[in-house]
Amino acid sequence: MLQTCILILAIISTCFPYTVLYLMAFKFPRTLKKYMSQETLITISFNMKIVEAIFTLPCLYQAKWNGDGLIIGIPLLFVGQYLNNLTAAILGDGGIYYGIEMKTVKPRIIVDFPFNIADPMYKGDIITIIGIMFCFNSTKELMIIGITWIFSIFYSIIVENT
Numbered sequence: 001m002l003q004t005c006i007l008i009l010a011i012i013s014t015c016f017p018y019t020v021l022y023l024m025a026f027k028f029p030r031t032l033k034k035y036m037s038q039e040t041l042i043t044i045s046f047n048m049k050i051v052e053a054i055f056t057l058p059c060l061y062q063a064k065w066n067g068d069g070l071i072i073g074i075p076l077l078f079v080g081q082y083l084n085n086l087t088a089a090i091l092g093d094g095g096i097y098y099g100i101e102m103k104t105v106k107p108r109i110i111v112d113f114p115f116n117i118a119d120p121m122y123k124g125d126i127i128t129i130i131g132i133m134f135c136f137n138s139t140k141e142l143m144i145i146g147i148t149w150i151f152s153i154f155y156s157i158i159v160e161n162t
Contacts, residue, residue: 003058007141010055011148017048018152025098026160038102042093056145063136076131083114083124090114096121119160122153129153 024032025041032041066073088096090110099105114120133146 003141006055006058007144010052010059010141010145013048013052013055014145014149015152017045018156021045021048022098022156023159026101026156029098029101029103033102038094038097038099038104041102042097045097059139059141059145060132060136063139063142066135066137069134069136073131073134076127076134078131080124080126080128080131083117083120083127086114087121087124119157122157125153126150 021041021044036044091099092105094105100107114124117123129146129149133142136142
């Protein structure tokens with residue numbers, strides 16, 4: 001029972017930022033701005049990542065390390081985090097947390113790497129998640145969390161590109 005509750009909380013904390021918070025920031029920024037600033041959005045997003053880690057760690061602990069998978073997983077983690085960190089360094093927090101939509105930063109066109117790849121942060125997230133999944137043995141819980149997380153990111157990509 002406890003394991004099921006932890007899994008449900010891991011799924012909720014993984015999906016909430018992508019399917020609710022970021023959707024509101026992208027599609028309804030004026031409405032969201034009535035209730036929170038961009039700084040609050042960033043704080044909530046950061047705190048959700050901590051909650052997500054807290055509820056995902058028991059599933060990772062249960063899965064145990066996959067020695068052979070580390071050979072593929074660790075490089076994927078580095079590539080995914082490189083994309084995320086490079087994008088964040090170029091845009092800053094104001095740019096990556098819907099600053100254009102919330103009118104806290106001015107739009108600018110960047111065509112150099114990593115922006116010559118569509119949605120570099122989301123793709124970095126997906127590569128990181130796949131890397132994590134390679135690093136651990138497959139369990140039902142880990143697969144549910146990973147697949148749900150990836151679908152949430154794809155949902156955000158679809159929303160932001162339509």
